Amino acid sequence: MTQSGTHSGTASATTSAALALEPVLATIEKTQAAAVERLAEFLRIPSISTDPAFDADTTRCAEWAAAQLRELGFRAEVVKTIGHPMVLAHHDGPSGQRSGSPRILYYGHYDVQPADPLELWTSPAFEPAIVDGHSYRGKPGKRIVARGAVDDKGQVMTFIEAFRAWHATHGTLPCAVTVMLEGEEESGSKSFEPFLKSHKEKLAADVCVVSDTGMWDIETPAITTRLRGLVYVEVTLHGPSLDLHSGMYGGTLVNPINALAAIVGKLHDADRRVQLKGFYDNVEPLPDAIRAQWAGLAFDEMEFLGEAGVKHPYGEKGTTTMERMWSRPTCDCNGIYGGYTGKGAKTVIPAHATVKLSCRLVANQDPAKVHASIEAFFKDHCPPGCRIEMVSHGMGPAISVPTDSVWLRAAAKALKATFGKEAALIGTGGSIPAVGLMQRELGIDSLLVGFGLDDDHVHSPNEKFELWCYRNGIEAQARMLAEFAATPRA
């Protein structure tokens, strides 16, 4: 054993039938190298869900994950959807388990973001590389670098590897488990809601463990209890009917890029507050209790920004960086294009210009209203003779999950046993549409336990997962399962 050995003995052997945890932890320790190799195999499949060129790879990736689960005694299917397939797998747990023992759902996603810009990777995005990483408790560490390393294949593998260790040690899992792996999380989760509606019975569970978030730092585990929502649109401003010579026509008619940039420039005022009508209606100031709890986390703003190569905080006036990140709504351009963007110069007035725009939402903001307000804003500011076209790329509300459930307490206990430190309750600026949809469609709350770090380069070149986080993630998942199995359902 490494560090974990010093915190052993917290397994919940509360029933005579309980399966021992200690040998499971020993199995994890012995099989680390193989667990890394299996993760590397998963990472070699370029399951980029947004790009149709990778559709066959994305399906192959779902099949790979289903095959892993079948090896561990799951009944696993790759279910066709209107988009990418869903992996759905079920394990009954030990035979003769007591009535009232829980059923736990696990959610993760096997799809990844595109790897662009490819030239900024130090090794190819889908050829996982093991290189030096952060130290942990004074011991040097390695990291695995690849697209999807932490978001979310590495995190999915923390629970699959925990199941593997339970299966290898006891031939079963300590309680019933259902696994659902999505293939469209990074591209709008279009199929998710219809899938939930048509698989309600198979998905029945007491709680859903979602591993797609981060830790507080490499030593401090975390449970995320607040996620921001999202509205994502693409707005095109159409002007002349064709691209024109900028000498002949320049100054005589509207330039769609100039006009679009002017509208985008009006989205924020001088205090960086979003100018969409009704945007802040019902957005409440951070409750004092949460402000106090976050203050206790000792967030280092300059270190956080420094990891992104930035020296100056920037954002809505009168708020702190932490507030802006976890509890304030935003409106950001994600891409803007039009006209000539190739090498050299081409003198042209473009026929149209497009912006990809997203708003991160907080509690009480209605995504549909924000969507309508974006459309109204662009239409109201559209110059005469031009036309606005808006395409939606998905939306979902902000979510918070209960902080006082038996499942959260069970997870917190397992995290403390693994890391020797209390789990921090944190928010995140990111969104996981599945969490809100499962709450609404299945009535199931999520428990967001993740093992990423802020400097993991999520969605950026050189995405990585520290092998310490992977290893401790597997241990924490194995311990959590023991805790859950010993928790009677409400």
Ligand code: BES
């Ligand atoms: N794993 C992320 C969410 C996340 C990011 C959690 C950072 C914690 C820290 C997830 O895969 C993601 O990127 N979600 C998208 C959702 C969108 C495409 C609907 C996001 O937040 O942009």
Ligand code: ZN
């Ligand atoms: Zn993710």
